[in-house]
Amino acid sequence: MSPPKKDRKIQLGNGSSDGNGTSEFGSAEFARAIAEALHRDFGETHAAVKKVVALTHANERAVKNWFSAKNGPTGRHLVDLVRSSDEVLEAVLRMSGRGDLIVAKKLGDSKRTLLKMLKLIADLQR
CATH class of the missing domain: 1.10.260 (434 Repressor (Amino-terminal Domain))
Structure with a gap:
C-alpha cells in the first residue's frame, strides 16, 4: 500500500465562455x-x-x-x-457573471457614504 498523497489535486477549468459572458471556473x-x-x-x-x-x-x-x-x-x-x-x-x-450586482452594491455604498457626509456637514453648520 502506498502512502497517501499530501497535496490535493486542483481541477483546472478551461476558462471557456458559456455565451452569457460568464466563464467556467475550475x-x-x-x-x-x-x-x-x-x-x-x-x-x-x-x-x-x-x-x-x-x-x-x-x-x-x-x-x-x-x-x-x-x-x-x-x-x-x-x-x-x-x-x-x-x-x-x-x-x-x-x-458568477453578476457584475451588475457589483455596480448596484457600489452605488448603494456611495449613497450611504454621501448621506453620512451630508449629515456631518449639516451638524457642523449648526
Missing part, C-alpha cells in the same frame, strides 16, 4: 480569485491570516492555503468571507 481559478481578493482586502501579513481565521473559525492551515491559492474556501467559510469582505463578495459575483 478549482484553480476559483482558488486564485479568492486568494487575490483576500490579499487585496486583508494584506500579505501573518496577521491577515490570523484575522481571517478569527472571522471564519477555519483552521489556520486551511486559511494559509486560501491565501496561497492552493485551495479555496467551501460552504460556510465562503459565506463567512463574503459577509466580512467586500473584495471576496465582488470576486464571487464576478465569477
Whole structure:
C-alpha cells in the first residue's frame, strides 16, 4: 500500500465562455480569485491570516492555503468571507457573471457614504 498523497489535486477549468459572458471556473481559478481578493482586502501579513481565521473559525492551515491559492474556501467559510469582505463578495459575483450586482452594491455604498457626509456637514453648520 502506498502512502497517501499530501497535496490535493486542483481541477483546472478551461476558462471557456458559456455565451452569457460568464466563464467556467475550475478549482484553480476559483482558488486564485479568492486568494487575490483576500490579499487585496486583508494584506500579505501573518496577521491577515490570523484575522481571517478569527472571522471564519477555519483552521489556520486551511486559511494559509486560501491565501496561497492552493485551495479555496467551501460552504460556510465562503459565506463567512463574503459577509466580512467586500473584495471576496465582488470576486464571487464576478465569477458568477453578476457584475451588475457589483455596480448596484457600489452605488448603494456611495449613497450611504454621501448621506453620512451630508449629515456631518449639516451638524457642523449648526
